[in-house]
Amino acid sequence: MFKKKNLKAWLYLTPALLFLAVFMIYPLLDVVVYSFEEGYNSASQSYSGVGGFNFSYVLRDPYFLQALKNTFVIVLITVPVSTGLALLVALGLNSIGPLKKMFQTIYFLPYVTNTLAVGLVFMILFKKTAYSEGLVNLLLKLFGSPGVDFIDGPWWAKILVVCIYTVWIVMPFKVLILTSALASVDETYYKAARVDGTSKPRIFFRITLPMISPMLFYLIITGFIGAFKAYSDEVALFGTDLNAAGMNTIVGYVYDMLYGDSGGYPSFAAAAALILFAIVFTITCINLLVSRKHVYY
Amino acid sequence: MKIVLEHLTKIFKNLDKRIKEPVIAVSDFTFEIPDGSLIGLLGPSGCGKSTTLNLISGLEEPTEGRIYFGDKDVTDLPPEKRGVGLVFQNYALYPHMTVLENIMFPLGNLRGEDRLTKEEMRDRAVHAAELVQIEGLLERRPAEMSGGQQQRVAIARALVKSPEVLLLDEPLSNLDARLRLQTREEIRRIQRATGITTIFVTHDQEEAMSISDLIVVMKDGAVHQIAKPQDVYDDPVNLFVAKFLGTPQINVFSGEIRDGKLMIGPEAVFAVSGAEDRPVTVAVRPEGFLPAADGALSCELKRVEVMGRDTSVVFSHPALDAVQGRAIVDASLTRDLEPGAVRFSLRPEKTHLFDAESGERIRCRLTRKEEEHV
Numbered sequence: 001m002f003k004k005k006n007l008k009a010w011l012y013l014t015p016a017l018l019f020l021a022v023f024m025i026y027p028l029l030d031v032v033v034y035s036f037e038e039g040y041n042s043a044s045q046s047y048s049g050v051g052g053f054n055f056s057y058v059l060r061d062p063y064f065l066q067a068l069k070n071t072f073v074i075v076l077i078t079v080p081v082s083t084g085l086a087l088l089v090a091l092g093l094n095s096i097g098p099l100k101k102m103f104q105t106i107y108f109l110p111y112v113t114n115t116l117a118v119g120l121v122f123m124i125l126f127k128k129t130a131y132s133e134g135l136v137n138l139l140l141k142l143f144g145s146p147g148v149d150f151i152d153g154p155w156w157a158k159i160l161v162v163c164i165y166t167v168w169i170v171m172p173f174k175v176l177i178l179t180s181a182l183a184s185v186d187e188t189y190y191k192a193a194r195v196d197g198t199s200k201p202r203i204f205f206r207i208t209l210p211m212i213s214p215m216l217f218y219l220i221i222t223g224f225i226g227a228f229k230a231y232s233d234e235v236a237l238f239g240t241d242l243n244a245a246g247m248n249t250i251v252g253y254v255y256d257m258l259y260g261d262s263g264g265y266p267s268f269a270a271a272a273a274l275i276l277f278a279i280v281f282t283i284t285c286i287n288l289l290v291s292r293k294h295v296y297y
Numbered sequence: 298m299k300i301v302l303e304h305l306t307k308i309f310k311n312l313d314k315r316i317k318e319p320v321i322a323v324s325d326f327t328f329e330i331p332d333g334s335l336i337g338l339l340g341p342s343g344c345g346k347s348t349t350l351n352l353i354s355g356l357e358e359p360t361e362g363r364i365y366f367g368d369k370d371v372t373d374l375p376p377e378k379r380g381v382g383l384v385f386q387n388y389a390l391y392p393h394m395t396v397l398e399n400i401m402f403p404l405g406n407l408r409g410e411d412r413l414t415k416e417e418m419r420d421r422a423v424h425a426a427e428l429v430q431i432e433g434l435l436e437r438r439p440a441e442m443s444g445g446q447q448q449r450v451a452i453a454r455a456l457v458k459s460p461e462v463l464l465l466d467e468p469l470s471n472l473d474a475r476l477r478l479q480t481r482e483e484i485r486r487i488q489r490a491t492g493i494t495t496i497f498v499t500h501d502q503e504e505a506m507s508i509s510d511l512i513v514v515m516k517d518g519a520v521h522q523i524a525k526p527q528d529v530y531d532d533p534v535n536l537f538v539a540k541f542l543g544t545p546q547i548n549v550f551s552g553e554i555r556d557g558k559l560m561i562g563p564e565a566v567f568a569v570s571g572a573e574d575r576p577v578t579v580a581v582r583p584e585g586f587l588p589a590a591d592g593a594l595s596c597e598l599k600r601v602e603v604m605g606r607d608t609s610v611v612f613s614h615p616a617l618d619a620v621q622g623r624a625i626v627d628a629s630l631t632r633d634l635e636p637g638a639v640r641f642s643l644r645p646e647k648t649h650l651f652d653a654e655s656g657e658r659i660r661c662r663l664t665r666k667e668e669e670h671v
Contacts, residue, residue, distance in 0.1 A: 186389070188385045188387060191389070194375075194376055195355075195376040195381065196458070197375075198403075198406050199406065202405070206391075206402070207391060
């Protein structure tokens with residue numbers, strides 16, 4: 001390890017390592033330390049004891065439990081729906097001849113659009129105001145439904161809007177990745193399958209899907225991680241006081257514990273962050289285990 | 298099953314949109330392929346041989362013309378209804394499936410009364426694997442096998458549905474030289490064993506000549522000659538065919554028929570009967586040269602390359618269309634040859650005359666002067 005050649009290599013790595021140590025490793029360790037310091041006060045930098053109280057407090061906090069529930073619902077709905085829809089769109093894009101480039105661009109546009117601008121558009125679609133019911137409610141009324149207040153109404157209506165919003169935001173990237181994955185499947189596999197009289201569904205499930213499975217699993221894993229970190233989309237829709245709207249997420253809870261109106265509790269924030277880490281870590285491990293069985297590399 | 302091609306024509310739009318003119322990939326191909334024969338489609342790249350194969354397989358639709366398998370018109374049938382097995386140049390083995398799964402894959406498409414049970418599929422796949430001698434590799438993935446083994450798997454997969462016609466697209470081009478020799482014999486053996494009508498595409502004339510019953514020489518979408526390999530070699534219909542077949546290449550001189558004599562440069566090499574006086578292209582196979590003190594053609598000998606049984610004599614001549622020509626001569630006749638002037642006597646059956654403009658063969662009788670005296 002300390003041969004001359006290696007020494008040189010370490011020397012080259014030093015700037016990056018220093019940076020990582022200061023801005024990544026130290027804060028990470030610090031979070032762990034904070035999470036076990038009870039009654040920590042950031043102003044006086046003092047704490048009253050060491051133990052698991054922070055975790056038990058967070059886990060019993062109704063706001064955290066609400067955030068946990070919201071996050072899980074968002075993850076479980078948006079990841080499969082967005083990946084599935086993206087696959088459908090990519091398959092469609094891949095099979096159309098003319099205007100393919102144009103549609104590819106259109107489907108990619110949400111990716112480069114500002115989150116808050118999109119939030120505004122969703123307000124127009126969903127929010128009830130003194131002057132307007134919102135576009136979706138107007139449509140619902142056409143079918144004889146009394147309409148729902150999607151932004152200030154019942155929990156299911158709000159989470160529905162969040163899910164639609166999230167799917168809409170994360171889909172372009174997935175479409176992009178999947179279209180290129182589909183395009184990279186060698187044409188002769190399809191020709192060979194055609195000569196053998198393979199049906200369309202069988203071609204899809206036995207050839208296309210295994211061929212793009214590495215990309216698909218990459219999207220699922222990153223999709224899970226991304227969805228667990230949901231926060232900005234909820235702010236764009238419901239403003240910063242997510243607890244009041246009942247729409248908080250775990251990351252939102254962490255933020256609130258640090259800086260929100262009820263903030264100033266870095267220890268609780270650290271504990272919540274570590275719980276999130278444990279969840280994401282577990283899910284990713286499960287994903288990787290499943291993928292080892294089903295993904296062809 | 299015999300295959301009949303009638304005026305088969307395929308025209309593609311030019312991919313380069315600036316060029317309006319369409320590309321004629323195959324033009325007016327008419328031919329009857331006898332049942333159970335092995336046919337080699339031979340030509341330089343872009344000559345339309347792969348397109349012909351795709352037309353027969355049904356992957357491409359002809360612009361004009363009909364295709365019959367036996368007496369049945371299959372022109373409008375999709376590939377799967379034609380009963381063809383197709384082996385692709387890159388084999389197109391599904392990389393995520395084992396060899397057995399690959400070979401079984403076409404069987405899984407059978408529906409209705411043709412539907413097979415898992416055991417039947419397995420049996421037939423194993424049978425096909427035995428035919429190409431890969432029964433020991435059934436659990437491997439394609440990536441774990443050599444090119445030659447992958448080739449065999451691809452052939453087994455094409456054969457497993459017992460097709461009437463087997464089509465091979467450049468079957469040997471991805472193999473190294475030694476494997477190529479082995480595999481082409483293997484293809485011949487499998488074709489003999491199954492008796493299946495087989496068409497393969499190649500740009501390698503040696504490959505085509507060595508195993509085919511008949512070869513079809515194509516260029517620019519047009520069929521130039523269809524004949525037995527030896528006949529194509531011995532009796533080419535035009536200069537292109539003469540030049541495309543044979544290694545080393547045929548030696549091409551510009552010459553002239555004057556007063557009933559074939560002139561190369563100032564020298565009269567043959568007496569010609571049956572052709573009028575005109576400028577001609579004279580093509581002489583490398584084995585058509587015999588060094589002789591009184592030979593009719595004088596050349597400049599550059600060097601002699603020893604190949605064992607034969608030697609390759611490299612020479613130059615002002616009328617030659619290339620910098621140097623090559624003659625293959627029995628080693629015993631070249632012992633005393635030194636660089637410098639050398640005289641060759643030409644063998645009339647190895648010398649072909651072609652129209653200087655069109656390259657079409659001029660049929661005529663060539664005789665050596667000394668033979669005239671007899």
